[in-house]
Each structure stands twice: as structure tokens, then as C-alpha cells.
Amino acid sequence: GGTDDDPATDTTEAMEDDAETTEAMEDDDAETTEAMEDDDGEAMAGGTISMAIVAPSAKDDLAFTQSMVDSIAALDGDIDLQITDGTFVVEEAAAAIRGYAEAGVEVIVAHGTQYGGSLAEIAPDFPETTFVWGTASDTQGLDNIFAYYPAADEGGYVLGTIAAAISESGNIGIVGPVEAGDAVAYIDGFANGAKDNGATDVSIVYTGSFGDVALAAETAQAHITNGADVLSGSAQMVVGAVGVAAQNGVPWFGTQANQASLAPDLVVASQVYHWEGVLQQVLDARAAGTLGGEVFEINLGNGGLVIEFNDGYPLDPAVKTAAEATIAAVADGSQSTGV
Amino acid sequence: MLEYLEAIFSVAVLASGIRLATPYLLAGLGETVGQRSGVLNLGVDGVMQLSAFFAYWTVLVHENLWLGIGVSVLVGLVMGIIYAIVTVFFEAQQGISGIGIFLFGLGFSDLMFQKNVGTPRFVKSLPDVRIPVLSDLPVLGEALFSHSVVIYGAFLLVPAVAWLLRKTTFGMNVRAVGENPQAADSLGVSAQRTRFIAILIGNVLAGLAGGALVLQLGVFQPNLTQGLGFIAVALVYFGAWRPSGVMVGALLYGLVAASVLQLKALQLIPRSYSDIAAMAPAVLTIAALVILAGRVKAPAALTRPFARH
Amino acid sequence: MQRLFGAAVPLLAALVAFACGAIMLVAVGADPVEGLRALVDQAVGSGPRIATTLVRATPLLLVGAGITIAFRASVVNIGGEGQIVAGALLSTIVAIQLPNLPGILLVPLVLIAGALGGAVWGAIPGALKAYASVNEILSTIMLNLVAVQFMNFLLRGWLIDPLEVERGTRIPQTARLSENATLPALIPGSRLHLGVLVAVLAAIGAYVLLWRTPLGFRLRAVGHSPEAAKAAGIPVKKSIVTALALSGSLSGLAGAILVFGSESVRMVTDGSAAGFTGSAGFNGIVAALFGGLHPLWTIPSSFLFGGLLTGATGLQRALQVPAALAVALNGIVVIFVVSSAKVRTRLDQLANARSEMKEVLKDA
């Protein structure tokens, strides 16, 4: 379960004293520069921070990887970002991570749990480099690794309640990939939210593939013919399902990144991962001389998970306010997602 | 038990199965012509991905579905010419040069997509055309006669290809060249030319299959086909090198897949076994082959390059 | 002499192919020279990088060597992907069951388990072909699909890392497997592990088997003429099964090595075969072909493709060119090389003819 309080709370603290840490960053800057000088001069020149992302799917997948890319883009401060995407194969990722480290990149985001093993091998060889590992909830005892993970079930739960509210048939269809990863957390949260809010029939289908768009489309079709009037789903292949939803005028809920662009008038809302908070903390910590050793969770509470409503969809204001309430409740832990 | 049967034998599953079967059918029919001429093409999947991407891109830019279909055919033609040159004139090992085409298609379509499109966007997909009277028929009418034109086209191609192979001189030459190219050659039937054309036909249909797939979905993604083309090749063996047989195979494959989805959707398959269920089409295809196989023989010269001494 | 020349032809073809690669680079707006530099640098730029390249080449070499065996018995084995997965799963299970066995025992054991898993997954299409005359191209393709789903099934359920369940992250991967099973490094402190050596030995073994042993003789006999082999008393059906089982066992070995040679020492998937194998099942075919379907030539060619694959990541980093380019390039290389195969055989024919001519004249 994602919402065990401790990490949630202390990370929120970390967010609160954001202000001063940023000041701290200003004056620390000089010395950290010196500190950096010997191993990598020009990377820091002009206050530029060099970052790299190694990620499993495409950088514009409208999902997991894009959420990270967008987040870094949203960071203030002058960042020189390099990306190696579409590398699920661990050996490839390892090569890339090592390559960045050798090239003197300061902060390397290994955006995939499966990279953990490689990090454990590589990180010790580059004590000056900060490695950020997600989604994961331990730093493998290394002090130059930060870890992060999303409490995907939280947004899932919220979206589920909205789905139940706008569904007339009370029949909701969910299109999943392989039953694994934070897809499961999101989907279970979603299902619970829907059920708690009166959905009678929540049908979850895992197609068995992250890539089979056609299968996802047919799954959505099956849901609709079985009477579902609201759909959601997780992972890259859902574009197929969104397409079917659009063709049938069925509302859709997205996750990981804002999927409104796929169906501007049918995507009700998306749970969007905002890693800015985490990343900012990472940069601050690094500036403060801490290269790692902390775990961050993003959740509704600390603003890492954001429910982005799509103005293109005419959502009943009442439902929206109710949803906002749920968000607050889930955020402060008074409402469990049951995951 | 009954609920399972009800779930499977539903109009929805039939319609869905037909939709899923179409790309297999188109690609399989093309591959049938090629293999009848003695040429195995394992590159089908790659050709489909290329044609799928370029069809998608075309429609994305020009918003014209027919242009998209045309482009998918064109891509098939180009790939066909390449493959024909490689296998017919350079007498290249067919199984393997096919893998080459596959890898190229897989990589290049992905490359082009990332460079030119990136974030998936929807294009308008092929509209369903309800065939007036027929689609109003009770029960099956809706399932059978409310599909996009490419689906009708694909199934109309079954008798067409059968006719081509059985009744035309070209078809006769194809069969001869696939069985005993030396004999055909000794009578002035150029094995090379015949195979060249057969390969073109095969790849054009593969291209069409890619176009049909992507324009059915209205969106492209890298590795869109997920190995669909390889299964299409397998279905040619399954169909005993007969268009009708390939159609049966494609429908079986599509319907099983659709049934599994439906059973999952109705929560009739426990979630933890969803992957096991996903094996069904492959397993059933093999099982069916164990029963069928032995009775039919492959074209004798299949995968054998022809060279005159 | 003409051997060398014969080998030079595919190399030439490869060069042409790389020229096409350069064109693709330009097409995507990258500087080909820069690209080549980045590629080469990443592939062989430093000790660790060479090590990575060799490690990356290992599964290609194993699969490739297996392909050559199957090919000589004239069975097409497109089941590499599935056989790798099968081998990996079995070896993983062994490591999970016997975590405390000392490395000296456990390492060989997991390798054997891998080979066994692959052998079984290869023997199935072999038996289907031999005893039910099911075409092996079809069955191997189908069994790839089955293996993937089976992998997902196990990695989500029985074999999943308990931590993943606890955290709710649920990535389909095993826990970090027993340290004792980790393949020892050949050069201490480097990524260069035992698997690389195993693969090279396996390739040499394949060569010896095919041309130095009765068993290989039988496989080749069956490959050339099942009828004549049968009449000579060679068990044809059995040989077909043997060929595919051997071929599969090498792929399975690759699977085990992917798990216990990886930095994470765990089996992990994204729900697709390629997610775990990195398409070694296909790229291995490519390597074998590039090696003229000869086990020994497959060794250098595998390392070449290994370099291409690791180099591609460098390319991607330096010029932000999608890694897909490397896949496409692979394809082009294959296409050019197979096409060159004819030129090559023609050359050999000529040379043989000349030497025969000489011999005949000597006799006269």
C-alpha cells in the first residue's frame, strides 16, 4: 500500500521548507562549484546542472516516461538534459547510465525499477554523481542514490469515484496491460473508488501486453458492448482503447500523463505524475552536499500526484467539488484507497 | 459452463473476431501467393509496420484515408521489389533475409515515428459501412455486415486469390514454379519472373494489412503489429497454402482472441490466469496443426532459390 | 586465400550497409561522422565498454551457434526468443530453490538448468516436426508467444519479488537472486563474466560437434537427405529432435546467462519477450547468418553485432538518435549480407573448380 504515513509526512515537511533550501542553494552554489571543479569543470559552468534520464519507454509516450521528461522541463534553473529512452533491456540501460556517469553528468535519473540492479553496481564507481532511481522505495543502502515512487492508487481512487458518479449504467470498464507495475496500483485504486461510490460492475481486463494496441481497442469495445459507459486504463497500449472510447463517445480517465490531447472532449481527467517536487528536493539536497540516501513518495498530499481536469469535458460541478473533497481526504489519509 | 458459451458465441465476439482476423487474413493471403511460388517471406511483419506507419503519417498530414491506404500499398510494393531482388536475383537464404526485412521494418518505422510524430495522435479511422439489407438481418447481420470496407475487401480477396491461383495462367505458373521450377523453366516459364511478381503481390497485401490495421485503430505506435506478421505466415502453413484455409486460420485466431477478451471482460477468467488465457490462440493453432498436418504437403520448392546452370 | 576473400565479401556488404546507416543518420539530421565516432567509442572506447560489448554479444553468439546446428540439419529455428525465456525461467527457479548452494556448484547448475529449459522448449517443435510433421517455422513462432505469457504468469505470481508486492510497485521481476549463482567475473572488477567464455566455448563445441563427431555427421546427413540417412540406419526423427533440442539448449544457456550475468542478477520483464531477451533470439540468427552459418565465423560476427547494439546506445546519447536506428541498421546489414552470400559461394565454386582441375591434371 502506498499511503503509509511516515514517508508522506516527512516528505511534505521537506516540501514546506522549500523556500529556505532554495536560498541555501544560492550561497552554497559557489562552494559546490569548487567541489565539482576537479571531477567535472564545465558541467557546472554558469550554474548549469547536467541531468540525464534513462527510461524504458519513449520520451513522448504520454505516460510513464513523458511524465518524467515533462517534470524536468518544468524545473526552474538552467538544466542541460540528455535522454536515453526506449531502453527496457537492462544491459542497454546499464551501458547508458554508466556512459552518462563517465561523461560527468551530475544527476542521472534511472526511471525504471528494473534498473536498480545496475545502479547498485554503477553508483559506487561514481561517488560524485547523484543517481535517482524510480519507481522504487529503497536506496539500496547507497548514499548517492535517491529513490522515488508514486502512490498511483490515490489518484486512481479519486478518478474511480468520479467515474462512478458520471456513469449511468454503473458499469465501468478498465483496460490493463500485464497485471504488474504501478498499473495495478492505479487500477485497483480506481476500482475501489468506483465501487465505494456506487459502481455496480467494474470490469478489469489485463490484455497480457503492454504494446498490443489492437487488443486494447477490442477490449474497450468489449467493455462497451457489455454496457460499460465509462472507461479507463493504464500503459502505452491504451491509446487503442482511448480511440474506441472516442469513437463511441464514452468518457475516459487517464493516468501517468495528461491524456486530454488524445480525446479533447472525452478525457474527463488524468492523474498526472509531477516529479518536479521530488527532483527539486534532489537538486537542493545535492546542492547542500547530500548526494543521496533519501526516499520520496509522490502522492496527492505532497503535490506529486495531481488530478488534472480536462476543461474540454463538461463535468458536473457538483461531481467536481465532490472529487476535490475526495482528493483532500485521500491526501490527509482520512480516506483509504483500500490498496 | 453455459455462461461461458453464451459469452463466446455472442454477436459482439464474432464482430470483434472478424476485426482482429482481418490483418492476419490480408497478410496471410499475400504470403500464400508468395509461398505457392516457392518463396517464404518472414519479413511480413516488418513490411506491415512500415506500411502502417507511412499510412498513418499520410493520413495525419493529408487527412485522406484513401491516400493512406494507397501509401500502405505503395510501401508494400517497394518492400516487395527489394525482397524480390534479394531472394530471386541474389538467391539469398529466404528465411533469414526475411528476418532482415522484419528488423528493418521494425526499426525504421519506429525511427520515423519518433522523428516525425512522437506523441501518438489520432487520425480519423476507417468508418464502418453498414450494408443496407444484409446488416439488418437478425442475429448475424450486425456482426457480419457492419464493418469497414477493408474488412469486406479482405474477405472478398479470398475467392479472388483462389481464382488467381486456380484459373489464370499466372496462377498456374506460380504453382508450377513453387513445385518444380526446373520443369517450368524448361518450358520457358521464367521462374524468376513468376516469383518476382508473386512476391510483389504478397508484399502489397502485407502492406495493405498494415494499412488496414493502423487505420482501423486510427493511431500508430512503435512495434504496432506485435509479431502479427509472423503469425500470418504461420497461418499460411495452417491453411495448407489455400486461401480458404488461411481464412479459416485467421478467423480461428481472431475469434479465440476475441473470446478470451470477452471472458476476461465478464470476469469469467480469474485475473491471475489472464496470461495463461492469452496463450490460447497460439496453443490452439498448434493443436489444430497437429491434427491437420501430414495430410498436406508444402510446395516442394518452398525456400529453394532457383538457378539455371 | 579464396577463403579469406570469401569472408571479405560479407564484410564489404556490411560496409555498404553501414553506408546506408550513415544515410539514415543524415535523414534524421545527425552528423554521420559524429555518429560513427560515438558508436565506435561506446562499443570499444574503453575497457569497461569493450566488456559491455562482449557481454551484450554473448546471447547472440549462443543463439547463433545454436542456429548453425539447426540449420545444418535443415530445420529453421525461429524459436530463439522462447527458448531463451524457457532457459532463464528454469535456471531462475533452480537458483530460487537452492540459494545456499556454494557458487562452485550453483553456477554450473543454473547454466545446466538454462540449457535444459531451452532444450525442452526446442525439443517440442522438434518432436512436433518429427512425429506430427508440424512445420517448425510455425511451431517455433507460436511457442515464442506461449513462452512470453508463461514468463509473465510466473514473474507476476510465483516468482515475483516479495518486495514488489509489499510496495505495491508490482514490477514483474524476481528478487535479486542468490549471490552464489552470479557468474564470476573473468577479470576481477569488470563486467566481463564467465558467460562470455561459455559462449565462445559453446560455439567451438558446435563446430566440433558438427564436423568432428558421429552425432553431428548424422545431423548433417539428415539435413542433406533424410531418405539416404534413413536407409543408412540413421534415426531421422530422433535426429531432428536432437538438432532442435541442441539448438534450443544453447539459447536456453543464453537465457540463464542473461539472468545471472546481468548487473541486477534477477529476471525481469516488461511483458514482452524482447523486454527480457533484447531480441537476442532474432539478432542471434542475424549473427549466425553473418558468420556464414558457420559456428566459428559466428564468434566474430556476434561480437560485431554486440558492438553495434551497445554502440547504438552511445549514438543515442551523443546525438539523441533513437535506438531504433540500430535495429533498422541490423536489418539492412542482414539484407546486404544474405545477398552477398551468393557472390561468395560463386567465388568458392570457382576456386574449388580450379583446384579440382589441378588435381585431375596431376593424375593424368
Next chain:
Amino acid sequence: MATNTGEVMLEMRNITKRFPGVLANDSVNFDVRAGEVHTLLGENGAGKSTLMKVLFGLYQPEEGEILLNGTPTKITSPTHAINQRIGMIHQHFMLVPTLTVAENVALGLKSGRRPLTDLKAVARGIADISDEYGLAVDPNVDIWRLSVGERQRVEIIKALYRKAELLVLDEPTAVLTPQEVDELFAILRDMRNSGKGLVFISHKLHEVMALSDRITVLRNGKVTGATTPAESDRSKLASMMVGREVKLAPDKPLVEIGKPRLTISNLSVDGDRGAVAVDGVDLEIRAGEILGIAGVSGNGQRELAEAIAGLRSVKSGSTISIDGKDVAGMDTRDRRNAGLSYVPEERMRDGAIGDFTVAENLILVDHGSDEFSARGMFKFAEIETHCSQLVSDYAVKTPSLETPTSSLSGGNIQKIILARELANEPSVMIASQPTRGVDIGAAEYIHSRLVDARDRGMATMVISEDLDEVLGLADRIAVLCDGKVMDIVPVEGATKEQLGLLMAGVKS
């Protein structure tokens, strides 16, 4: 015999054709007149087929020219040859088994209803030809359903349908039953009398004597003589081919017959198309004895041989024993280990592997024996000595042990097979058509080898459709008809007539 009054339709002048390491044709002169059968005679590898392939545009000669009806013509391709009214019946049929007769005939011809085929029209044409020359065949059946003889008729029809005036038949009788040969000859004579020119190639001298108007002999690619049946006889022809005196029948010393080595009782076997092919056969062959199996092909000989060799399953109740050991349940390898050896009927398909080297074919059976391998590894030195020994013992003409077997001529390949099969003194040998398509010299050699082995106590079964061979070789002759043994007669006093009646199923 027709008199050679027809004008010269073909003249080949100083044709020279080289293959790597071989001078296949050495400035050969050859001509054919309208209305004659001109026979090409020569040992395996003499260059007969090569010369004809040059004529048919399959090979281009290095030197020499071809005149058709007096005009020099460069024949560039088979199609070209066909347009020049030349037809060729190849040593190996050029038919597509899965196509019908009509389709096979129609291949490569312009259809009247393009793009569709016009098989009806073709069928009509076939019917006309059938009537004219008595070539009965149903145009609508698939080739694979036809007997060998019928397939050959289709080949001839193909040629005639294309209006061939000059017809080349390369060993057309090698695969035919005596009846089929007679029918074929009748047809060929009709064609000759209707003014066509025929080139006939055969290794069977009595056929040559029966059919030819003129005979040209090739040896090592050179023309070594020309004659006519009138002015020569079989032994003259034989010595012309080989270049020395040859014995047409081996002389067999009397050896006393030993104990039974191969015993077959109540053997029943199904054929390829299900029907019973071998029907309750009882046979016994003793040490030092050659049992000839005579019979019209397709009367169960092949199935009999394959059943004994373990390549075909037998029906229950059948027993086969070698030296008293029941082998009916064993696979081929174990039967061979029990002392069986087998020379298959289809040399290139079942006997040897074309892509294997001469050496590899020589150890195809015994490769696993401890003589050639230890601990699963080959002992190449031993193999080398063994093979070069055999090559010299059996006078195999090959450039080297590493030569691909497919590049050798039929006779030499057969010698390799025989050498392999006799190598480790088998107790029982089954030899199917041991000299079919093999030239006299080689045949003589093979016969003498079989007789030697017999003298050393081997029990031999020789299956042959060539009655001369059976009569010359066997001690006893069993005649098969419809899968049953009609009778078993001692060779002494056996006559062709008597055998012919038995083969036809007539019991005296």
C-alpha cells in the same frame, strides 16, 4: 527397319563442352536424319547427356556449331530449342507432380483465353495426339497419380504438342517395365515412320539393337565409332563402348550352399496408397546363394526390399530373421548391425547424399562404429585410409575423397554405394536394381563384386527388372506378381519365356 533416306535435319559439328575438371564433349560430330532412330551409346560419364543438353540449349558449347536443316543455329535456351521444333525427354522427368496432365502440357504456352488458362483446348489437343500415336492418358489427372510409364507419355505428349520434329530421349527405358518398354517402342516407331527424327540413349544393348537405325558410340567425350544393328551385335557394341572385351554375364564358380541366412515367412506389407503390396511372401536365402527377384516393376519389389531393410512397417504375423535372429521388430540400424546391407533402388535419393563428399558417403553407415570413432569423436586418419582403400578397390573414378559425390556419374556413385555396403562383410545383402542406368563396364564390375561376396558366403537378394541380369547373376529366381511369389525356379534351364509368363501371373 526404315531406310535412312530422310534428309539431314540436325548436324552437330565439332562440339566441345568442358566442365570444371572434365572434358565432357571433345569435338563431337553427330547428325540425325528425318525418319530415323539414331542411338547414342556410351558409358556413364561418356558425355551423352551433355551433348544433348547442348543441343537443347541448356549448355553452351565452348566450340563447334549446330546446323538445323542445313542452317547454322545458335540454340540459346530450351524455349529457343522448342521453337526450333526440338523436343527432349530428360533422364529425370520435367513434370510438376501437383499439376494436371493438361496443365503440365499447357505450361509456357500462350493461352487462347488470357489471362485465364484454356485447359479444354489443351485437352482436345492432347486427345488428338493420343489418337495419332496411341498415347492414352487422361488430361485431367494430377501427375503424381500416374505411373512412371504414363508420366513418360506425358513428356512425349508435351514435346509433340509443341510440334517437335526432332525428339531426344535420354535413357527413357531406364525406369520402365518390359511391357512399358514395348509400348514405348511401338510409339517411337510410329513417330519415326511419320518422318520424325529420334535420338535414343540407353545402356540396355538389346533395346539398342531392337530400336536403332544408326548407332554412334561415345567414350570419354569422344566419338569412338559408328555402326548399325545389322553390322554388329551386343558384345561388339559393349567392347566399342568400354574399349576392351567385356563379359556380359559373370562366370559363377560353383560354391556349396550353406545354412539359411535370410528367412522370410508370411511377409505382408502395405504399399504407399494403402493397398497390400507384398502378400504373404515366404523366402529363404542361404549362405553363398544369390536369389534373383524377377517381376514387372510395381509388383511389390520395392516394398519387399524396404520391408526387409526396416524402412517400411510390416503387417502382424510377418517374420524376418537374419542368421536365425528375428529382426522384424528392429529399426534399420539394428538390422544392419545384425548383418544386413542394402543397395537401394533410387541411387541418388536413398543410396548416397549428393552434397556429401565421397568419403562421407563411404562411411554413411559405419560412421558410428568404433573403427571410425572413439568417445564420440571421429578418427580421421582411419577414415582416410579406409576410404582411399575402397576407392581404389572398387575403381571409383573421382578427383579426390573430398569431391562432392553429386558431380560423379551414375556408375561411379553406384560403385561407392556398393563399396560401402560390402565393406564389412555383410551376411545378407538386398540389392535393388544394382545396375540400372549403369554402363556395361561398371555393371560388369558390380556383378563380379556381388558374385565374389556370394562366393565368400553372403546371402544375396538381387531385385531387377532386367531379365538378362537376373539370369546372369542368380542361382535361384523368384518371380513376384501382385505381391505374391508365383514360383521359385533354379536358374539352370530357366528361360525368359517361362519367366515372362510367370511375371504376367500365368502359372504353368
